[in-house]
Amino acid sequence: MEGDRLGVLELQNVSYSYSDGTVALQNLDWVVQKGEKVALLGPNGAGKSTLLKILAGLMFPKGGTVWIDGMELTKKNADILRRRIGVLFQDPDDQIFMPRVWDDVAFGPVNMDMSISEVTSVVSEAIQKVGLQGLEDRVPHHMSYGEKKRVAIAGVLAMKPEILLLDEPTSNLDPRGRSELVTILRSLENTIIVATHDVNVASMIAEKAMVLNKQKLTDGPLREVFSQTSLLESANLEVPDVTKLFISLKEEGLTVDNLPLSVKEGTEHLKRLLD
Ligand SMILES: Nc1ncnc2c1ncn2[C@@H]1O[C@H](COP(=O)(O)OP(=O)(O)OP(=O)(O)O)[C@@H](O)[C@H]1O
Numbered sequence: 001m002e003g004d005r006l007g008v009l010e011l012q013n014v015s016y017s018y019s020d021g022t023v024a025l026q027n028l029d030w031v032v033q034k035g036e037k038v039a040l041l042g043p044n045g046a047g048k049s050t051l052l053k054i055l056a057g058l059m060f061p062k063g064g065t066v067w068i069d070g071m072e073l074t075k076k077n078a079d080i081l082r083r084r085i086g087v088l089f090q091d092p093d094d095q096i097f098m099p100r101v102w103d104d105v106a107f108g109p110v111n112m113d114m115s116i117s118e119v120t121s122v123v124s125e126a127i128q129k130v131g132l133q134g135l136e137d138r139v140p141h142h143m144s145y146g147e148k149k150r151v152a153i154a155g156v157l158a159m160k161p162e163i164l165l166l167d168e169p170t171s172n173l174d175p176r177g178r179s180e181l182v183t184i185l186r187s188l189e190n191t192i193i194v195a196t197h198d199v200n201v202a203s204m205i206a207e208k209a210m211v212l213n214k215q216k217l218t219d220g221p222l223r224e225v226f227s228q229t230s231l232l233e234s235a236n237l238e239v240p241d242v243t244k245l246f247i248s249l250k251e252e253g254l255t256v257d258n259l260p261l262s263v264k265e266g267t268e269h270l271k272r273l274l275d
């Protein structure tokens with residue numbers, strides 16, 4: 001089957017229910033191309049975290065098939081595939097377990113058979129990127145939630161995975177931390193899937209989106225997804241305020257061909273109109 005697959009991640013008819021009978025995912029078909037940055041949107045309980053854990057090879061679908069780079073994900077090869085995938089859990093307490101920041105960030109690289117000098121270099125680079133320099137000796141357990149989130153993100157970045165699965169990476173980050181993380185993620189050429197409730201972050205990082213509520217409701221370019229207002233409303237989702245403003249102006253008769261997703265795009269649009 002290798003080579004026949006369409007994307008770096010592909011799901012066919014994937015379903016998952018927990019042992020208590022709770023259905024989390026139903027008959028999900030989805031393709032993500034190499035290098036794409038995709039926002040995973042959906043209300044609480046939609047199955048976003050469940051899906052990321054399945055893609056990370058940490059849980060296995062109850063039905064259907066997952067392919068990673070053309071290789072079917074099975075219990076046998078999950079270990080090999082897991083090395084190519086970095087996952088940031090929604091709750092940093094599920095991820096951080098070493099008693100010192102530096103050791104926690106270094107844990108993945110050390111277990112990837114990197115040399116000591118490589119480990120030192122990737123760890124200090126990752127710590128720098130998330131703005132934790134000076135806190136290397138702190139006990140993560142005693143840090144604030146936002147600081148712990150940064151430790152967890154540094155740990156994922158330090159492993160330099162080909163595919164990044166990020167579950168609410170910006171929750172509890174302050175505005176500067178959030179915009180620094182957005183800048184980092186935008187600069188990466190990796191395939192990135194980011195589950196988020198923050199529509200501004202989604203629009204800054206991702207060019208595509210998938211809307212999930214146990215089943216796939218829609219997927220495609222972010223702009224197209226964000227223009228499906230009634231579908232988004234039915235899934236309890238919103239669009240960035242700037243986008244809302246332009247949807248409202250459009251309803252008032254303004255010509256809006258390319259729905260602005262950011263303040264910058266909105267400004268450009270208004271400037272063109274005023275000229
Ligand atoms: N360990 C578990 N046992 C039973 N049910 C679970 C378990 N984990 C999650 N669920 C249920 O599975 C469904 C999907 O949960 P999931 O955590 O994937 O949603 P989510 O989209 O990530 O939500 P949120 O936006 O709140 O993070 C929910 O109904 C949830 O209650």
Ligand SMILES: [Mg+2]
Pocket residue numbers: 048049050090167
């Ligand atoms: Mg979740």
